[in-house]
Each structure stands twice: as structure tokens, then as C-alpha cells.
Amino acid sequence: xxxxxxxxxxxxxxxxxxxxxxxxxxxxxxxxxxxxxxxxxxxxxxxxxxxxxxxxxxxxxxxxxxxxxxxxxxxxxxxxxxxxxxxxxxxxxxxxxxxxxxxxxxxxxxxxxxxxxxxxxxxxxxxxxxxxxxxxxxxxxxxxxxxxxxxxxx
Numbered sequence: 001x002x003x004x005x006x007x008x009x010x011x012x013x014x015x016x017x018x019x020x021x022x023x024x025x026x027x028x029x030x031x032x033x034x035x036x037x038x039x040x041x042x043x044x045x046x047x048x049x050x051x052x053x054x055x056x057x058x059x060x061x062x063x064x065x066x067x068x069x070x071x072x073x074x075x076x077x078x079x080x081x082x083x084x085x086x087x088x089x090x091x092x093x094x095x096x097x098x099x100x101x102x103x104x105x106x107x108x109x110x111x112x113x114x115x116x117x118x119x120x121x122x123x124x125x126x127x128x129x130x131x132x133x134x135x136x137x138x139x140x141x142x143x144x145x146x147x148x149x150x151x152x153x154x
Contacts, residue, residue, distance in 0.1 A: 038095030086150030
């Protein structure tokens, strides 16, 4: 949809959907948003989904060094992401290229090192550091603040 395309690089915006009578809060995830790791947010050109990348520049055309490829299915997984404006659930499609730094390259810090299901944006980690150092905020109080920001009235 139009709103999903417009938010391809803005995954932490709060969006509203017109119901015919009024606007209701909705999640990009519910509208079909998929966050592709690697290749600038585009589907991996080395995935098994041949049609997903027909018109996308290959790494050699974009002046990236060639990579060893690993073909794999394009199956999305759910990832909970904590950002300074709230907690978001996104469908993630992992890049089929080798490498374990996909989240870090997207400026996301994984909560675990194996099969992460939660990640924190570098932005929220910076805000947490300032709150801890300046205000002596506990992690649970900071998280409550983030959740409150997500659910407050517009």
C-alpha cells in the first residue's frame, strides 16, 4: 500500500488508518510492512525469491565488494524493537548473505546473540544512557516511560 511504501525507511512512525468514518491507530506490521535486512532495505538479491529483486542493483553495480552468497528462503520473522518513541513489532526478512551483523548495520542492538527476537535501536540506547547518568533512572522505569509514550493520546 501507499503508506507502507512511504514508510519503508521510517519504520518507527506511528500511523493511522482511515476507516471510512475516522482515523484509527494501526501498526505498519498490520499493513504488511516488511523490513529487509541488508542491501539498503531492499530484498536480498541472493534469496530464493527471484521476483523480489528483479530491478534492484546488484552489489557489484553498487560498488560493493563481491560477497559469497548463501541461497535461502525469504521467510519473515517477528522482531520486537524498542525505539525511543515506543515498542514496535516488525516482520523481518533476513539477508541470505553470510554475516551476523545485519542488525548492527541497521543500527539495532540485539537482545541476544542467537536468534534474537528483541532489539534496541541505537537511539533508545543513547537516551537510556543519558537518563541513567543524569537522572539515575532504572531500566524498568525507562521502559515504562517508553511504553507510556507509545500509548499516549495524539
